[in-house]
Amino acid sequence: MTTLFAPRLSRRSLGRLNILGxxxxxLALLLPAWGQDKGADEIRIGVVMPITGREAKPGQYQRExxxxxxxxxxxGGGIFVKSRGKKLPIKEIFYDDGSDQSRSAGMVERxxxxxxxxxxxxxxxxxxxxxxxxxxxxxxxxxxxPGAGATTxxxxxxxxxxxxxxxxxxxxxxTAQYLGNLVDKGKLSxxxxxALALENTDHGIDYGRGIDNWNHEHPGYFNVVFSEKFxxxxxxxxxxxxxxxxAHADIFxxxxxxxxxxxxxxxxxxxxxxxxxxxxxxxxxxxxxxxALGAATDYIFAGIWWSSRLSYxxxxxxxxxxxxxxxHAPDSWYPATAYDAMRILAAAIEHAGSLDxxxxxxxxxxxxxxxxxxxxxxxxxxxxxxxxGSFVIVQNKPEDKVDIVFPLDAATxxxxxxxxxxx
Amino acid sequence: xSAADLLxxxxxxxxxxxxxxxxxxxxxxxYGVMKIVNLAHAGFLMLGxxxxxxxxxxxxxxxxxxxxxxxxxxxxxxxxVHWLLVRRIATSxxxxxxxxxxxxxxxxxxxxxxxxxxGNSDRAILTPRTxxxxxxxxxxxxxxxxxxxxxxxxxxxxxxxxxxxxxxGRSVRALMQNxxxxxxxGVNVERTAQVAFGVGIAFAGAAGGLLAMLYSFSPDFGxxxxxxxxxxxxxxxxxxxxxxxxxxxxxxxxETFCILVLPASYQPAIAFSLLVVALIVLPDGVAGLWNKRxxxx
Numbered sequence: 255m256t257t258l259f260a261p262r263l264s265r266r267s268l269g270r271l272n273i274l275g276x277x278x279x280x281l282a283l284l285l286p287a288w289g290q291d292k293g294a295d296e297i298r299i300g301v302v303m304p305i306t307g308r309e310a311k312p313g314q315y316q317r318e319x320x321x322x323x324x325x326x327x328x329x330g331g332g333i334f335v336k337s338r339g340k341k342l343p344i345k346e347i348f349y350d351d352g353s354d355q356s357r358s359a360g361m362v363e364r365x366x367x368x369x370x371x372x373x374x375x376x377x378x379x380x381x382x383x384x385x386x387x388x389x390x391x392x393x394x395x396x397x398x399x400p401g402a403g404a405t406t407x408x409x410x411x412x413x414x415x416x417x418x419x420x421x422x423x424x425x426x427x428x429t430a431q432y433l434g435n436l437v438d439k440g441k442l443s444x445x446x447x448x449a450l451a452l453e454n455t456d457h458g459i460d461y462g463r464g465i466d467n468w469n470h471e472h473p474g475y476f477n478v479v480f481s482e483k484f485x486x487x488x489x490x491x492x493x494x495x496x497x498x499x500x501a502h503a504d505i506f507x508x509x510x511x512x513x514x515x516x517x518x519x520x521x522x523x524x525x526x527x528x529x530x531x532x533x534x535x536x537x538x539x540x541x542x543x544x545x546a547l548g549a550a551t552d553y554i555f556a557g558i559w560w561s562s563r564l565s566y567x568x569x570x571x572x573x574x575x576x577x578x579x580x581x582h583a584p585d586s587w588y589p590a591t592a593y594d595a596m597r598i599l600a601a602a603i604e605h606a607g608s609l610d611x612x613x614x615x616x617x618x619x620x621x622x623x624x625x626x627x628x629x630x631x632x633x634x635x636x637x638x639x640x641x642x643g644s645f646v647i648v649q650n651k652p653e654d655k656v657d658i659v660f661p662l663d664a665a666t667x668x669x670x671x672x673x674x675x676x677x
Numbered sequence: 678x679s680a681a682d683l684l685x686x687x688x689x690x691x692x693x694x695x696x697x698x699x700x701x702x703x704x705x706x707x708y709g710v711m712k713i714v715n716l717a718h719a720g721f722l723m724l725g726x727x728x729x730x731x732x733x734x735x736x737x738x739x740x741x742x743x744x745x746x747x748x749x750x751x752x753x754x755x756x757x758v759h760w761l762l763v764r765r766i767a768t769s770x771x772x773x774x775x776x777x778x779x780x781x782x783x784x785x786x787x788x789x790x791x792x793x794x795x796g797n798s799d800r801a802i803l804t805p806r807t808x809x810x811x812x813x814x815x816x817x818x819x820x821x822x823x824x825x826x827x828x829x830x831x832x833x834x835x836x837x838x839x840x841x842x843x844x845x846g847r848s849v850r851a852l853m854q855n856x857x858x859x860x861x862x863g864v865n866v867e868r869t870a871q872v873a874f875g876v877g878i879a880f881a882g883a884a885g886g887l888l889a890m891l892y893s894f895s896p897d898f899g900x901x902x903x904x905x906x907x908x909x910x911x912x913x914x915x916x917x918x919x920x921x922x923x924x925x926x927x928x929x930x931x932e933t934f935c936i937l938v939l940p941a942s943y944q945p946a947i948a949f950s951l952l953v954v955a956l957i958v959l960p961d962g963v964a965g966l967w968n969k970r971x972x973x974x
Contacts, residue, residue, distance in 0.1 A: 306788075307897050310797030353897070454942035484941040487901050489696075489892075490929075492689035493936030493944075500678055512799060516893040523808045524819035525685075546801030546893050550808055 296345040297333060297609060299324070299599070300365030302376030302386065307353025308487065308513060311542060312588045313378045316400055318580045319589030320375055321346065323596035325579065333600050336607030344600070347371055355385035362386045366393035372609050373397065375595050378588075379511075380404040380422070380457040390414035396615045398599055400592035403559075404456035408638040414615050416639040418595045418628070422457050425536060425557045426464020428645040429507065432555070432660040432669075433531065434468070434475045441671040442505075442530060449480040449503035449529075451494060451518070453510055458483060461509040461535055479503055486511060491518045495525055509535035516546045523550045530672035531555065539648055539656040541585050553673035555649040560590035560628055561658050563666050564646070568625045590627045598623045598633055629664065678937075681815035688818060690926075690933035695826030697925035699887050701906040701913075702832060703880030705921050708910065709853040710873035713763070714772045716780040718906060719899030720787030721878050725751060725885020726894045727791065730800050740802050741824060744886035748879045755878025758783065759871045768866070770856060791896025801893040825887045832880065836918055849873055908952045914961050927951065 301320055304313035324344045327333060332343035347369045351358035358377070365371050366389055373396040377383030383402020390397035391412050399407065403419035436442045450465065452458035462481060469476055480501035484494055495518070498506060506529040510518060515537040522532075537543065538556030562573050562584045572593065576584050584590065602617035603609070618635060626633035629644045636642050647660035649669060657667030700722060707715045728750065729743035738746070762783065766776045804821075811818040840846035848869045851859035860866055888894070888902065909928055913920025928948060935947050 305797055306792055308895070310792075310895060310897070311799060314797055451941075482940055482942075485944050488941070488944055489901060489905065490689070490693050490932065490944075491941075492686060492693070493933045494941040496678075496682060496686055496689075497937065497941075500682065513893055516799070516801060517891075520808060520891070521819070524810050524817070524822075526810060526812075526817060542799040542801075542893070546799070546803060548803050548808075 295342060297335070297342050297603060298345050298347055298369060298371045299596075300362070300369060300371040300374035300376070301346050301348045302351055302358060302361045302365065302374060303348075303378055304353040304358070304382065305350045307351075308511070309353040309379045309382065311512070311540075311585075312401065313350075313353070315585060315588035316378050316592035317348070318576070319400070319592030320596045322576055322579045322589070323593045323600070326575070327596075327600050333603050335603065335609060337609070351376075351382060353379075353382065355381055358382040359385040359389060362389045362397065363393070366390070366395040371395065372603065372611055372614060373599055375400065375592070375599065377402045377407075380407065380455055383407050383417075384456065387412060387415050394615075395611050396599070396602075396618055398595045398618075400595040401588070403640075404460050405640075406456045408640040412639065414611075416618055416635050418591045418598070418633065418641055419559055420641055420643045420645060421464075422460035423464035423467065424642070425645055426461040426466075426509075427468040428464075428647065428660075429461075429533060429535075429557045430465045430468035430472075430476070432557070432647045433505065434472055435660060435662075436531075436669060436671045437475055441669065444475060446476055446504040446530065447479040447502065448476045448505045448507060449498045449501045450478060450482070451498060451506070451508040451510075452481070452483050453514065454483040454485050457535075458509045465507065476505070484514075486514060488514065488517070491521045492525070494518075495521055495527065499525070499527055503529060505529055505531045507531075507533050507535075510537055512537055512540060512543060516543055519547055519550060519554075523547075528675060532673065533557070536587075539586055539650055544650070544654060549652065551650050552652050553650060553670055555647055555659065555669075557645045557647050558587040559643075559645060560587040561646050561648055561656070562590075563648075563656065563658050564627070564629065564664060565666075566627070566631055568631075569627050572627055594623060594626050594628060594633055598635075629661075679815075684816055686933055686937075687930075688816060689822075690929045692819065692822040692826045693933065694922075694926040694929035695829040696822070696888065696891065697905060697909055697929055698922050699825060699829035699832060700881075700884040700902050701909040701921050701925060702836065702918065703877040703884060704903075704906050705877075705910050705913070705918060706836075706849070706873055706880065707877035708772075710849055711763070711768075711870050712770055712772055713766070713776045713780065714907075715877065715881075716777055716903075717758075717783035717787060718881050719903035720784040720791075721751065721755075721881035722885035722888060722899035722902055723791055723894065723896060724754075724787060725882035726889035726898055727795060727800070727885075728882060729886035729889050730802055730894075733802055733804075740804060740886065740890050741828070744828060744883050747882040747886045751882025752875040752879035754882070755875035756871055758878065759874040763874055764867065764871065768856070788896050795896060797895055799893045799895050800889075802889050804890075807890070821890050825890060828883075828887055832883070833918060833922055836880075840918070845869070845872060905948060908948050908955075911952055912955045912959075914959075 303317045328343045332341040334341045349361035351361050362374055365374050375398050377386045377399035378401030380402045383399045384407055387407045391414050396414050398416045400418045403422045405421050437444050452462045515534040533555050536558055538554045544551050602614050602621045605617040606613035623633035629646055646658050648656050649659045658664050659669040704715050704718050725747050728747050729740050732738040732743040733740050806820045809820045848864045851864050909924040913924030931947050932944055
């Protein structure tokens, strides 16, 4: 009679199998300990940023901000961890997500599951941040995004998700508030018509909602006469711009990524369009855009999370340190939110007094960074894990000059409104 | 919307068709002769953009002249890639998985080479032409798009001339129509395929240079255009250069005018809906329809 099972094992073979089983079990039990040992004299931090692909440039700047903070902390001996009774240096585990959503989530998962990190910094751009944000609670590892600000990332009740970008709808409402201030100052007329062209992402949706909310709360300032979404990376905007033209608006507000900003504004200029004020959301002062568009970027205004022209002493020091570290001056806001993300994480680890990830998460909820680079100078996370700081509005001026024009107490120059017709 | 606005949009669509045709020709030549879908096309578009950019930045060579210079350089590059890699793929009358994988790999290598050499900055070419327009009454012609359109038309005319009036052109057409019959009448298949691959890459490089005049670019550049080139050659009929021009025009008109009634975010959906429609209704493309009508006549 045949049997479904292999021939019976002898007692000796069973004994050998038992020994093998015990060895494998012991190895399995020892491996995590070995992993911890490997990181015992260092604090492993995962960094997942795009340094290739369409978000490569901002991703690179954010990486530089994080690495500058790590260097400064390590130069000071590291972070004091009470449970170890000594300062431990930070070891960065870096992954390039190639600006790809699925790869981005995969890299965060890898860092959290296999690399023994105590936290991950990652997610430049809302789309990549959204993909990454599902991992932290799964692996109970704190994750701080310095580059995703859409409310969808922070509205799902996650416990381990934090962000150093203020919400995008606040960017929209600050933009509208700035324009309202220009109306109050008599630089723009009341009741002007606004056309909105928004990228078809949560970023674009939040930006539009912020403008709508402000308009709703302050009736009579503006009328939104056109609002439409466009796809990222479009090859041609002539149809969309024709619709904007037909709307006969006085103000044109778009929310776009860098490449779309360049392509759209080139076509805007070529078609001879003019609006009293023009903005591309958080884009405007970037060096790459100014090289691609030249004087056509003059008088464009942008709402950004940080400006190197803020007058705080810590900003001046950061500008000098960053220049020395990266070999170039900060380009727009990108490195600052990343630098502060790393610093607030370091503060949370020190307050936690151990490398326990839940303890670090608990401290991230309480800790305050009192010399933050960001407007307001104090960085703390809200209940949903996102900060709720303010924005600065900057305006490009001729000869590559960029001024902070709003809020007024931080202004470094006057708003030029309406913008001259040649532009 | 006024008649002038509609005319402006029509002109914008025609000029966009020029851009699309320029970037699709190279892919068509290679598919026609070798039945290879060149997935590295985007990589060569990107290299062409950087070639023209470097010529402009380092040697102050006008981008249009840079495009002309790109042609022989990329022709030799294409011949080299064929000699080194593509000739080793077994010939077939259908695209093979091997060829797709090989050329996809070449694309990745080119992309990473781009990152190694140029980093991840967005580059752009800014000349006095970039933002200027030619105004004729209420009609506006963006100068740089006009230049690209002119270059695309010239490319297609020269290609048509070469294909119909030279031995190489006749060899190419023979292989496109019937590979085995071509061999019987004395066409050197390997040599013709190598030259055709070189010409295809030369067109890709030159098209990349033309696109660099319109868009900012990084080593990641080209993927969006490659997808559209694929839609165009399917619409046009895979092996027809006249079909490429018509396919490009259909896509550009559809994308531009559909946006007047649909949200702009539907633009990619328009392109891919056209692809699906073409595959179901016109599997041989516009050229196939044209050939059928000629046969009936």
